[in-house]
Amino acid sequence: MTAVDFVPFVERLAKVSGEAIMPFFRAAFAMEDKSGGGVFDPVTEADRAAEAAMRRLIGEAFPHHGVIGEEFGADRQDSEYVWVLDPIDGTKSFIAGLPLWGTLIGLLHKGAPCYGLMHQPFTREKFFGDGKAAHWAGRGANGETASRRLLARPCSGLDRATLMTTSPKLIPEPLRPRYDALEAKTRLARYGGDCYAYCMLAAGHVDLVVEAGLNAYDIVALIPIVRGAGGIVTTWDGGDPSKGGAIVAAGDKRVHEQALEALNAGL
Template sequence: MTAIDFIPFVERLATVSGEAIMPFFRTAFALDDKNVGGVFDPVTEADRAAETAMRRVIGQTFPSHGLIGEEFGSREAESEYVWVLDPIDGTKSFISGLPLWGTLIGLLHQGSPCYGLMNQPFTRERFYGDGHAAFWSGYNGGNEKTIRKLRVRPCHELERATLMTTSPQLIPAELRPRYEALESKVRLTRYGGDCYAYCMLAAGQIDLVVEAGLNIYDIVALIPIIKGAGGIVTTWDGGEPSKGGAIVAAGDKRVHELALQILNAPEADKS
């Protein structure tokens, strides 16, 4: 099977997860902190319900496939095909009633991301790609579904770039001076996007996304979308991003290279 063969199934997972999540959005629900005593890391009933629903459907349809999920861990993670699930990426926005969150559904084939989808059931948007092409589907405020091909925008100077990160405070203290050195060079910075920021990059609305401390389930689904739209995503040192860590995504290879130069400049640690 190829990534294209899985598209109807991924759409089904998006629908199932959205149905599990939406009864909780902007309502009162139980909330736990997965990192008690550290940086607040919330998890909700909606997170657990959505991942449970997706795991059930995957197990029934593809019992030989592996699974990596944020809420319930891994099984058969060395399989030829592995599903990587983040039921709600952007839980802090979710619990605040803001629509800057989404469900991430990624597929690894022999360890490499081959397909990804971000579903936002409240706004009824889906962003998806296979590394060769990427698309947006939604309703533009009406009832007629629209599908549009995604394409990054050109940007060859940091001084013209718009950068997004979820929060500078989520970047480890030892790396923060490097991030701050980069932020000081760009034209505009916005915070709080989580997975939505990467999709806006693929849609040609922003130019850079820089984060650190990401897990595999935070990034795998987004890689085929960004690459399919013509963008580039690596670790801060230019390496393979699919395991997570410190990540930089760009719409234009030129601005990506400029960002890497600053993120790897030793003098940034002394500023």
């Protein structure tokens, strides 16, 4: 099977997860702090309900596939195909009633990301890609069904780049001076967005996304979208981003090269 063969099933996963999440958005719900006394790391009933619904479908349709999820851990992660799920990426925005969150559904084939979808059921948007092409589907200005190809925009250098990160405070302290040095070289920095930042890069609105401390479920689904739009995503040292860690994504290879140089200056 190829990534294309799984597209209808990914749509089913998006549907059931959205149905599980939406009754909780901008409503009263239970919430816990997973941080154990560290940086606030919330999890809600919606997170768990959505991941449970997706895992149930995967188990029924593909019992030999593996699953890695934020809420319920890893199962058969050495399988040929592994689903990587983040039911609500951007939970802090979710609990604040802001629509800057999404469900991430990624698929690994032999350890490499081969398909990814970001679904925002409140705005009814989907961003998806297979590493070769990426697309957006949603509603047009008059409420009609619409879709378009995603293409990252050209940018000649950091001095003309718009940078996004969820929050500099989420970058571990040993890495923060390196991030700060990079941000100082860019034209504009904006905070917040979580998965939306990468989708805006793929859509040609943002030039650079830099984060650290990510898990696989935070990034696997976004890699095929960014790459399918012509962008680049690696770790800060230029390596494989699919395991998470310190991540840099760029829409133009010139910006990516300059970002890596800035992040690794003096090392």
